[in-house]
Amino acid sequence: MGNTRDYRYWLYEHQHNDVGEFFSMISNIVENNRVKINILLITTQEDLLKEFHNWLPEKYRVESINNVPIFTIRLSKEGHQSIKVVFVRHPHNPTIYFALSDCKSGEFKEIFTNFINKYFPTISRIFLTNNELYRIFHKIKELGYNVLVEFSVGKKRLSKTQKESYIRYTNKPYAEVFDEMYQHDQWVQSIRYRADLILNDGSSEISFRGTISRDCYFSAKKNISSLIHKIIPEAIQLASVRNEHLKLSAESAQEPKPKPTVINFEENVFEDISKNQSYVDALAELPSCSVSEYHTNPYIHLSLVDYLDGSSYDIWVVSSDRMVIIPQFSASNASIRRVVNHIFERIHDGVVEKYEKIVANSQY
Template sequence: MSADSTVPAAGRLSTPFDRRLWGAASRTGVPTSLLEAYEVVGLERGEQLAFETVICEDDPLDLLFGIDSGFPKVSNGSSSLMRIVNSDGDFIVASWATARKGVFHISGSVPTSDRRWMLVNRAISRTPEVMRCFLNEDMFRLLARKIKSIGRPEVVRMSAWRQSDASSLNRSWPVKADSYRYTPDDVFDFAHKEGTSVRSLTVSVENELHCHLRRTSGATFYSGQFQAFVQTVLDAFAGYSSERLDLLSNRQRVVDRPLGLPLTINLAENIFTSTAETERLRRFVEEGQQTSVAVLHDNPYLHLMVTDHADGSTFDVVVTSPKAVDIYPSFRSTAFSLSRLAQRISEQFSAEGIEESTPRARVSLDDLVGAG
């Protein structure tokens, strides 16, 4: 959403929360933290806040919308508010630095289903310098389990994805007077029995918290103890994102050094059992923005050379197992480009996790990986 002469004149902010937040920032300055913002502005009955946790090196709002976007912006240190002018009603997008270097929470008070928040999500998806963290499944499960520190969590709704037939599974559990609803662990076990991968959970913790959790390091706070939500859910997202950044950084090949272990995407089931399935992976990778693919080998194993033209990064993508994809960064590769590639594949093929590979018997690396 770059600057141009078509940006309309600012109108009325569409939510009471945004009006309070913008007004407070205009009077006394932008709050220095998310918790301070909540203390200053508060949340009234029926209001909600959506969050996306992202990794980037600079102010995410400038990266997402452009320094010269024409949208009013106010900042205080590493906290920023941007007023997005929109025909459906103006709204505020905020960014809050976390205790983890390079990790920010982006927040807004319009629902995630609103097409204005969809603009934010699209901006995140198309901005090479900003990346989400698609959580490993065990991390997502652990995150949901952490909520037990607040009280007994019950799952209200679940959405999951079945890779075998590319179908979704959505379940909800009504309140029962004589018993509890499923816990997050119950729901993960249920999803596994159904052959699905959990993508989101709506969780209620007695009268203490009601929130929605997304595996793409996002959440929505509906009601309850906001400080507990920040310290339990958002701080966990920030920690996992920082760990992912560490995993993806400094993995490029170095001249005169042995080739390191690849980054491995572990899948939940045997998917790449035929050339038709590996061809599906090739086509999917090729559909990435500013991406080109060269096929170096396609039978009996798959070996792709992938170039990200956004920053010139190159990677060898290799499939020698029916339930794993290996990525070897080349001499020029960045953490952000590696993240885009690995996390797109992970989401599409319902990966259990992304991790550094452990040594295992495989086809010779000299055969699989080219000179660069």
């Protein structure tokens, strides 16, 4: 695999059936060819390849190579060069796929990520919170690396515009960067980092560089083994715990008593009722949704409809550190995850818990 044609054949065209062997091969490709690999985690309950064959968004064309558990598509978008993306079904969770490509990161996001977004809610994205991202960087540190953030992109909560991004070129330890974002009430969009392996004599050497984004986009150069075998599994585990609660809540939408989703906040986020309207306005900024206000003072009660798939929710805030989301009539797992991620971005990080855990002390 010494030249581009050789490694791209093994990456995209050869039929692989063993996921472990495939990822070992990817690690060798990155180390020997000095390429950057883009990775996006996606989730679906359906047969992914069949979905691509059954329907295509306008201006896109797909040609498939090979079959599950590892298959490739050549993806073309009108006005752009085609790219190849290889999909790997998670060996222990068949609803999760890794999507990998060695194309430029800009092409990956412009062509592939936009393509995937058009399949919502059948195919959807996986999101991480600030706290979960911090735990992932702590995991890298536990593996024996000194982690420096080269630059970060954050956005301020309750800002007048969601487009107001804060890009910092820091070259600081990851803990300092997260502390600064916490102090400025920002949510993390993406972080580019450098992981230096700490040697026995106390010195260090650059082991790998990469990017981790809130929407489970990853990239790495030089060494991808730790990313594949340690970092991404940690991200999947963190997101899966939360998403299982959300799935159960969404599936109960048509029951006589739907299961509420409870978000607990470590701080008294809603203590100042003069900010209630700002929180409602922030919720209403979720794209492709509508919000109807019933009450905003002294408590919050509103309904939210997700126009992307018709999901609907009642949202209540009657205590300073808790929000309750009750699915109404129809709700999808993808939609409720989208709503909760928006809350974490625009209002505050929280923890999703089972309603039964707090019902004894709840006013709902």
